Amino acid sequence: MKPALNIKSVNKKFDGTVALDDFSLEIPQNSITGIIGPNGAGKTTLFNVITGFLPLDSGKIIYNGKNLSRMPSYKIARAGIARTFQQLRLITRMTVLDNILLSFQNQAGEYLKNTFLFPGRVKKQERKNREKANELLAFMGIEEKAGDLVEDLSYGQQKMISLACCLASGADLLLLDEPVAGINPSMIEKILMVIKKLPEAGKTFVIIEHNIEAVMRVCDRVIFMDEGKKIAEGDPESVRHDPAVIEAYLE
Ligand SMILES: Nc1ncnc2c1ncn2[C@@H]1O[C@H](COP(=O)(O)OP(=O)(O)O)[C@@H](O)[C@H]1O
Ligand SMILES: [Mg+2]
Structure with a gap:
């Protein structure tokens, strides 16, 4: 191969x-x-x-x-290709779910244009992304942390979230x-x-x-x-x- x-x-x-x-x-x-x-x-x-x-x-x-x-x-x-860092680079004042949502690729570029032109499409995409983020957290066994602020998690849990963000990129x-x-x-x-x-x-x-x-x-x-x-x-x-x-x- x-x-x-x-x-x-x-x-x-x-x-x-x-x-x-x-x-x-x-x-x-x-x-x-x-x-x-x-x-x-x-x-x-x-x-x-x-x-x-x-x-x-x-x-x-x-x-x-x-x-x-x-x-x-x-x-x-x-x-x-995606990576994690020794210094985790999470947004600690945001929730776990929002950190994952930010990591989905290709949202930002089209987002503003679509918000004005196709608000329905944006809502649908957001719902899908939330579902995908929750599935990912469930796969990793940390779905109950979705609404927690990253700063309230232990260092080990934060490392798990940084892995989740890396996976969320779809790489x-x-x-x-x-x-x-x-x-x-x-x-x-x-x-x-x-x-x-x-x-x-x-x-x-x-x-x-x-x-x-x-x-x-x-x-x-x-x-x-x-x-x-x-x-x-x-x-x-x-x-x-x-x-x-x-x-x-x-x-
Ligand atoms: N941005 C940088 N500027 C200058 N020196 C660097 C930089 N990054 C790494 N180095 C140097 O390159 C070498 C390898 O570093 P690094 O790749 O961080 O090693 P490791 O991750 O195996 O500990 C070290 O001597 C380090 O000081
Ligand atoms: Mg190193």
Whole structure:
């Protein structure tokens, strides 16, 4: 099967720092790939260049046959790639439901014009979106939180909502930056269960995560990176036993 995402020899420097060093990686369709590595390894930079938040210096990124390398980030989002952030970027003074509604794509552009010209169409679309948002929350087991303000939720619940917003975008490739770091075990379990169910619904995940146990449980494949390079790659068990990985995580 063709890879969903093909990253070819990508380089990215910040002044003197080499953040990505001739980095290549293929992400298969409907897979869950974990990316581990010490702080400063270049993991978040990888997400930043895939999503067009930062330009790459050289190399290519191909998504479903399209070259993303010079595309602006809004076009990359439209092509079907969404991400979460280490700092969650939710609108904390709004409800969970409204955060999800904001994440549905392609509403804003046509919205004002349609409000004047086709008010009935807008109402119908709003009703549909509400239904879709509630279905998504139910799928994730958090429907009872729909009307709560995000600021009143625990950090773990907020991480779940940021995953829900990422899914609400309708993207097929989801890049999650530390989806379970720093939250309690029962919430970790809930988030992993949601992620695990989604490849069969056509979703592909790349997950940066410090919680190695979580990565080992949910991922099909794991990449260990350091200093912008891929040091090890394989199934979770083989990467766990790679000497470079053992050294990095026992220190
Ligand atoms: N926007 C930026 N400006 C300057 N340096 C950056 C920037 N983003 C990342 N870096 C540097 O690039 C390296 C990789 O960072 P990052 O991708 O955030 O690592 P990780 O997510 O693996 O901890 C680090 O040395 C970091 O300081
Ligand atoms: Mg990071």
